[in-house]
Amino acid sequence: xxxxxxxxxxxxxxxxxxxxxxxxxxxxxxxxxxxxxxxxxxxxxxxxxxxxxxxxxxxxxxxxxxxxxxxxxxxxxxxxxxxxxxxxxxxxxxxxxxxxxxxxxxxxxxxxxxxxxxxxxxxxxxxxxxxxxxxxxxxxxxxxxxxxxxxxxxxxxxxxxxxxxxxxxxxxxxxxxxxxxxxxxxxxxxxxxxxxxxxxxxxxxxxxxxxxxxxxxxxxxxxxxxxxxxxxxxxxxxxxxxxxxxxxxxxxxxxxxxxxxxxxxxxxxxxxxxxxxxxxxxxxxxxxxxxxxxxxxxxxxxxxxxxxxxx
Amino acid sequence: xxxxxxxxxxxxxxxxxxxxxxxxxxxxxxxxxxxxxxxxxxxxxxxxxxxxxxxxxxxxxxxxxxxxxxxxxxxxxxxxxxxxxxxxxxxxxxxxxxxxxxxxxxxxxxxxxxxxxxxxxxxxxxxxxxxxxxxxxxxxxxxxxxxxxxxxxxxxxxxxxxxxxxxxxxxxxxxxxxxxxxxxxxxxxxxxxxxxxxxxxxxxxxxxxxxxxxxxxxxxxxxxxxxxxxxxxxxxxxxxxxxxxxxxxxxxxxxxxxxxxxxxxxxxxxxxxxxxxxxxxxxxxxxxxxxxxxxxxxxxxxxxxxxxxxx
Numbered sequence: 187x188x189x190x191x192x193x194x195x196x197x198x199x200x201x202x203x204x205x206x207x208x209x210x211x212x213x214x215x216x217x218x219x220x221x222x223x224x225x226x227x228x229x230x231x232x233x234x235x236x237x238x239x240x241x242x243x244x245x246x247x248x249x250x251x252x253x254x255x256x257x258x259x260x261x262x263x264x265x266x267x268x269x270x271x272x273x274x275x276x277x278x279x280x281x282x283x284x285x286x287x288x289x290x291x292x293x294x295x296x297x298x299x300x301x302x303x304x305x306x307x308x309x310x311x312x313x314x315x316x317x318x319x320x321x322x323x324x325x326x327x328x329x330x331x332x333x334x335x336x337x338x339x340x341x342x343x344x345x346x347x348x349x350x351x352x353x354x355x356x357x358x359x360x361x362x363x364x365x366x367x368x369x370x371x372x373x374x375x376x377x378x379x380x381x382x383x384x385x386x387x388x389x390x391x392x393x394x395x396x397x398x399x400x401x402x403x404x405x406x407x408x409x410x411x412x413x414x415x416x417x418x419x420x421x422x423x424x425x426x427x428x429x430x431x432x433x434x435x436x437x438x439x440x441x442x443x444x445x446x447x448x449x450x451x452x453x454x455x456x457x458x459x460x461x462x463x464x465x466x467x468x469x470x471x472x473x474x475x476x477x478x479x480x481x482x483x484x485x486x487x488x489x490x491x492x493x494x495x496x497x
Numbered sequence: 498x499x500x501x502x503x504x505x506x507x508x509x510x511x512x513x514x515x516x517x518x519x520x521x522x523x524x525x526x527x528x529x530x531x532x533x534x535x536x537x538x539x540x541x542x543x544x545x546x547x548x549x550x551x552x553x554x555x556x557x558x559x560x561x562x563x564x565x566x567x568x569x570x571x572x573x574x575x576x577x578x579x580x581x582x583x584x585x586x587x588x589x590x591x592x593x594x595x596x597x598x599x600x601x602x603x604x605x606x607x608x609x610x611x612x613x614x615x616x617x618x619x620x621x622x623x624x625x626x627x628x629x630x631x632x633x634x635x636x637x638x639x640x641x642x643x644x645x646x647x648x649x650x651x652x653x654x655x656x657x658x659x660x661x662x663x664x665x666x667x668x669x670x671x672x673x674x675x676x677x678x679x680x681x682x683x684x685x686x687x688x689x690x691x692x693x694x695x696x697x698x699x700x701x702x703x704x705x706x707x708x709x710x711x712x713x714x715x716x717x718x719x720x721x722x723x724x725x726x727x728x729x730x731x732x733x734x735x736x737x738x739x740x741x742x743x744x745x746x747x748x749x750x751x752x753x754x755x756x757x758x759x760x761x762x763x764x765x766x767x768x769x770x771x772x773x774x775x776x777x778x779x780x781x782x783x784x785x786x787x788x789x790x791x792x793x794x795x796x797x798x799x800x801x802x803x804x805x806x807x808x
Binding site for chain 1: 649686695698701711
């Protein structure tokens with residue numbers, strides 16, 4: 187067998203409340219497993235063990251597009267075989283494409299002797315995101331690579347800031363079995379916002395990062411309001427208001443849309459509350475006869491990791 | 498002589514770069530001195546030792562309006578005599594009215610045996626601001642009372658958050674001898690902003706508070722961009738672009754309009770740089786034959802303080 191690494195690439199929540207488009211975090215569950223191996227062939231090989239219908243053409247698969255961006259920068263002609271066991275459903279709103287592209291560049295970077303740091307891999311992984319959604323956003327790939335909460339302060343120049351979070355904080359994600367296209371979800375947003383809402387959003391995002399860094403759960407909770415995207419996008423998710431209410435009544439600190447949905451996430455300060463919130467959120471969908479998957483986990487602080495190294 | 502306290506009330510910088518309308522800080526120079534004394538009369542008495550033409554009618558002076566708001570809440574009929582030696586020029590954009598109203602409620606609270614904490618005094622001081630500018634903003638009175646950097650996360654409910662700043666950080670303020678009405682300065686702002694600018698502002702304000710809390714001067718510097726108010730309001734200040742350029746070339750971390758101007762502030766990581774930046778900023782105005790005052794001081798961490806207690 188060729189030299190290879192087996193990696194775990196976590197799901198990620200982007201658009202964290204008022205951190206619309208700029209703040210994301212990684213979670214421990216769900217996550218993809220990817221086996222990355224060097225190959226001597228003329229092109230990358232993609233093997234889909236997940237049965238989710240991943241594109242097998244290296245020019246169309248986010249993972250190989252990301253790898254090629256890295257190889258181009260490095261001036262390497264190495265090819266890789268990628269075997270995917272995806273557990274993050276494509277289109278679920280918790281960074282499925284990001285897990286693939288970030289995981290792929292992470293694994294191939296290891297096999298090349300780590301020419302790049304995790305931070306330096308972000309722009310390559312973003313090329314995969316561009317293939318997936320048409321925009322090279324960083325708010326999923328950066329937390330997947332770095333772990334924890336990550337602020338994308340700016341794209342030009344790219345400025346990725348790890349936000350030290352509280353020692354313990356838990357996430358409940360509920361993924362309802364409905365589908366929303368990321369692209370549509372972007373199009374329905376207005377291209378302007380009122381000055382008042384812009385200021386409110388600024389106040390809340392400043393409060394949220396302050397709460398995260400200083401471990402002030404009261405402030406995290408009070409700041410978890412998105413006045414820009416959530417009021418519009420939540421119309422695309424059936425039962426949204428009821429699900430959010432259930433999470434907050436169960437004691438969650440806050441609840442909002444994960445990415446562009448349809449997944450909904452809640453943050454809690456202990457694991458019991460996170461379980462209770464997730465259960466109650468799932469119940470609302472069940473009552474409306476919408477199937478859903480519930481994932482409970484601590485915020486992942488490490489990001490992508492090696493499971494075993496094979497050679 | 499009646500029981501009294503002599504207090505120092507600091508100038509404050511609001512609209513700190515991307516923290517438009519939500520972030521302010523206090524400085525050590527300039528600052529007002531106010532002698533607050535109990536009086537047995539039927540009404541408050543205002544004595545103006547500054548010769549700046551303060552309103553002497555207690556219903557029109559920001560300080561007595563603020564005190565009356567506190568006394569009403571407390572159910573007290575006590576009256577005070579306030580003697581002002583103002584060193585913060587009214588209309589300069591560094592919290593002149595805030596220093597008066599915050600100082601007045603602070604001093605009278607002390608004389609009443611401290612029924613309120615500094616935080617609790619903020620809403621009373623805001624009543625003075627409402628009299629001064631028509632809007633009960635907190636981004637000057639809160640840092641005047643609490644010291645340091647203060648985030649006004651929300652007005653409804655009022656949520657005032659002290660942002661722990663770096664151990665050492667210095668401010669240069671240059672006040673050019675021109676006048677801008679706060680009200681006009683508000684009116685020229687557009688009532689909507691592009692979604693893109695709102696997100697940019699959110700990214701920068703989140704970066705700025707993260708930089709302040711973690712002592713990351715690189716991040717503070719990179720985040721000091723206001724894409725909402727500065728591009729419009731800077732047109733009201735002659736030589737603005739040149740003054741800002743001079744501050745940055747002198748090594749300042751960032752430079753923006755203080756409050757609604759005309760004062761311009763710069764932040765620096767050491768005192769020498771702050772002096773150099775202030776000098777260079779003042780020179781630009783001098784070259785344009787505009788007189789200006791330059792103030793250099795550390796960020797004030799303590800807020801309003803007692804100078805001496807007289808009884």
